[in-house]
Amino acid sequence: MKGGLIGCGFFAVNQMHGWQEIEGVEIVAICDRDRARLTEIGDKFDVDARYSDAAEMLAAEKLDFVDIATTVESHRALVELAARHGLHVICQKPLAETMEDARAMNAAVADAGRVFMVHENFRWQSGLRAAIDAVRAGKIGEPFFCRASFRSGYDVYSGQPYLATDERFIIQDLGIHVLDVTRAIMGEVSTLSASIQRVNPKIRGEDVATILLKHDSGATSVVDCSYATRQQPETFPETLLEIDGETGTLRLDAGYRLTIQTAGGEDVIDVSPRLYPWAEKPWHNIQESVATIQRHFAECLRQGRSPETSGDDNLRTLALVEGAYFSAAEARTIKPEEL
Ligand code: NAD
Ligand code: 89V
Known part of the structure; x- marks a missing residue:
């Protein structure tokens, strides 16, 4: 091709x-x-x-x-x-x-x-994909709560200067990934409300966002994102997860450590990304997911099937991004179908 x-x-x-x-x-x-x-x-x-x-x-x-x-x-x-x-x-x-x-x-x-696919690669990161697969396989039963969290103080502005000058920042650039992962795990969203903040005075858009989601299933998720969090160890660019299900819990902790607890015991799995020869830490997580999503695209073309992050699918993630900005601006709960 x-x-x-x-x-x-x-x-x-x-x-x-x-x-x-x-x-x-x-x-x-x-x-x-x-x-x-x-x-x-x-x-x-x-x-x-x-x-x-x-x-x-x-x-x-x-x-x-x-x-x-x-x-x-x-x-x-x-x-x-x-x-x-x-x-x-x-x-x-x-x-x-x-x-x-x-x-x-x-x-x-x-x-x-x-075929139209959006390069929405976070759900193809090794750790996040292992979590998605485990929940979809029913390892913790029906999930009723998810916290998907990305908190960092990493300087993203030097490589991507537009992130400091665009009117919209963290939800449009990074929250979009975390919202997409949350959809992949918890299903479609019926209502959402969001709070946004700008902590760094040198940038134009918001660098902190906290979003509450109610899912069609009745489950609740909290998506929290920050580029104003000074912490050591710095966890960029890891998304951390806490998911509670009816028969167990799943945690994706910093350092690519996945823990699944059920009545049968505890499994702790190392879900570290591979380090391609052309990749460099800490970006290797994202870099691996680029090759993985591209492989998925090529397979879908060969097999004549629709990609997981097709244009159709991504409209639903984008509606959550739009909804979060509307919710924050109007201080009200939004139904994605309004958008
Ligand atoms: P960038 O500004 O560094 O690069 C964009 C390039 O596109 C520039 O060189 C510009 O000259 C060129 N360009 C713009 N319009 C053009 C046109 N009409 N015709 C030809 N060239 C044109 O931006 P970037 O940081 O590389 O980001 C690019 C995209 O990738 C953004 O949408 C960003 O959100 C996304 N991104 C995704 C990830 C991820 O993990 N999925 C990570 C970083 C960036
Ligand atoms: O993944 C991204 O879209 C990047 C970053 C990780 C810096 O937010 O822009």
């Missing part, structure tokens, strides 16, 4: 490394409006077909799919362009800035009869 990468920035390096791990897939063309970034990625990964305009790339190259690694404001135009060319699409999160854009993008690829 031949792919074209659009966006050669901070995170695209991981995506290029990830594709090299996937048998039968090759990125044959790359695109970025920024010449320096185009040259850097092209030279590093030995890709000769380089474009500064995505429309030119799609007109000139014979591709099966595009991998969109640009920031959110460009996603809709690029996804619709790819759909017009009849290509499968994998697009970075956050999918869109509005539900209207996200629905239009999803419809465009569906109308073209192609």
Whole structure:
């Protein structure tokens, strides 16, 4: 399968490394409006077909799919362009800035009869996936409570300066992953309410968010995220879990330690990510999940099935993000179906 990468920035390096791990897939063309970034990625990964305009790339190259690694404001135009060319699409999160854009993008690829997957990779992290699989397999019975927590003081702004200047920050960038993982474990959400704070005075958006979710099943979740938490050991970029079920409990603690307790005893499992030769700590957790989600995308294309984080699926995660901002702004409980 031949792919074209659009966006050669901070995170695209991981995506290029990830594709090299996937048998039968090759990125044959790359695109970025920024010449320096185009040259850097092209030279590093030995890709000769380089474009500064995505429309030119799609007109000139014979591709099966595009991998969109640009920031959110460009996603809709690029996804619709790819759909017009009849290509499968994998697009970075956050999918869109509005539900209207996200629905239009999803419809465009569906109308073209192609596969649309959102690069929502946290649910493919080794520890989080082990927790999702354990709950889905009924290891702790029906879950009635989940706390999904990401608290860090790591400097994310130096690698991704837009995180400090965008109007929306932690829910749109990071909370989106934690909300998605919570959906994967606890199911769909009927109501949510959120509180947001800006602790760091040097940034524009919110760096702390606490979100209360009521699920269709009747269960409750708390999603709490912070980039203002000064603690040692620093746990970036780990998401920690506390899940209580009718017949047991599951904990995913710092250091990739998964504990499942039931009447039958306690299992403690090391769910550390692998360290690819191109990866570096502490990012290796996220980097591994990039290759894992890309493998899933390639398998889905080969087998003609819908990816777990399809456009359709991701609309439900995006509605939680939108809902959290609405809830915080209007100080009220939101039903995702309102959005
Ligand atoms: P970045 O700003 O470093 O890179 C984006 C690149 O896209 C830039 O080089 C820019 O010139 C290029 N670009 C923008 N619009 C373009 C267009 N229309 N045509 C061609 N090139 C264009 O951003 P980043 O930090 O690499 O983030 C990219 C995306 O990845 C964001 O949506 C971000 O949220 C996401 N991200 C995801 C993860 C994850 O774990 N899933 C981690 C980090 C970033
Ligand atoms: O995963 C992400 O989307 C990244 C980070 C971990 C820094 O929040 O932007």
